[in-house]
Amino acid sequence: MTASQQPVQKKKVSFSNLLLGAGLNMCEVSTLGQPLEVVKTTMAANRNATFMQAIKHVWSRGGVFGFYQGLIPWAWIEASTKGAVLLFVSSEVENRLRSVGFSNFSSGILGGVSGGVVQAYATMGFCTCMKTVEITRQKTVASGVAPQSSWSVFKTIYKNEGIRGINKGVNAVAIRQMTNWGSRFGFSRLVxxxxxxxxxxxxxxxxxxxxxxxxxxxxxxxxxxxxxxxxVIRVEMQSKKSDPNRPKNLTVGTTFKYIYNTNGLKGLYRGVTPRIGLGVWQTVFMVGFGDMARDFVGKLTGENPVAKH
Structure with a gap:
């Protein structure tokens, strides 16, 4: 019997697996993950900057610590929750589709799309927004007054703009996540x-x-x-970088038009290099190190945690 003829068996999603996923995500983002995220966001927000100029800009905002802007608490909150949401939703959708005859490729894409959308609206919206705010806001000391803390900025935005303010750009995040995970799961399954x-x-x-x-x-x-x-559209919608030419009340469509008109097609791909680097690091960390961690947890608990790569 070939692989395609085998009956679909749903793998158990255990509590230890969710904790493992959260722990791996926390380690990944706390090492090279956040520095690459900061450089990527800086390039997307400052679209005329080269890769090296972006690195120098980040360094000027706090040296080594500049590369970890937005890590605590926003990246940690995101890392500790997004994996569980993605795992539950994508696994459920993928297995149900396979059970009714969908191929590994198509069920992988649709499972990833579903998981990415739910992930964006459930956990990633305000975290991604606040990370971008932290990376792009003005932090220089003026007239002896220290810049606001990250929590103070969050409270100010929430007070002035409510839920919409801290979730600005969430629709772009959802589009990014659904296309991200649809592509990753689908093409990974194909390969x-x-x-x-x-x-x-x-x-x-x-x-x-x-x-x-x-x-x-x-x-x-x-x-x-x-x-x-x-x-890039998502970053522009969430950016606190001063830009008098930026249109008010941005939508995905108006932001796309603004970026294209001011920076052309090249502007829409700013930050793609560190993003590819981030994808490689996430893959090596979550798959390579993840396998060793899963084997350890399996021996410790007697369970076989699910690998979602």
Whole structure:
């Protein structure tokens, strides 16, 4: 019986697996993840800056600590919650679609899309917005008055603009996440199937090696960078960078038009290099290190945590 003919068996999502996912996400973002995120956001907000100019700009905002702007608490809140949401929703949708005859490729895409959308609206909206605010807001000391703390900025935005203010750009985040995870899951599944065909691992129980899984996930992650324009749009909608020419009450459409008119097609792809680097780091960390962590947790608890790569 071939892999496509095998009955679909839903894998158990355990509590230990959710804790493992949160822990891995926290470690990933606290190492190279946030510095790459900061550089990517800086380039998207300052679209005339080169990669090296963006690094110098970030360094000027606090040295090494400048690369960790927005880490505490926003990136930590996001990292500790988004994995559980993505895992639950994408696993449920993917397994249900496969059970009614969808291919691994199509069910992977639709599972990723569904997980990404729910992830954006449930956990990532205000975290992504506040990270961008922290990275792009003015922090220089004026007249001896220290800049507001991150929490004070959050309270000010909430007081003046309410829920919409702290979730500014959430629709762009949702579009980014659905296209992100749709691409990652779908193309990762496609590459995995190709690897299985080449290596003869046609039985679903045949495990791919760490290198094979990292390769499949890295290709899927790299391809997902095609949606960089929506990431630049998201940053512009959430940015606190002073720009008198920026239109009021931005939507995804008006922001796209503004960026294209001022910076052209090239402006819509600013920050794609550090974003690809971020995707590679996330892949190596979550798949490579994740496998070792999953094996450890499996031996410790007697459970076999689900790998969602």
């Amino acid at each position: 995995e199937q190709g690897i299985r065909n080449v290596t003869g691992k046609t039985n679903p129980e045949d495990k791919l090696t760490a290198i094979e899984k990292i390769t499949a996930s890295a290709i899927g992650g790299g391809i997902s960078a095609w949606n960089q324009p929506i990431e």
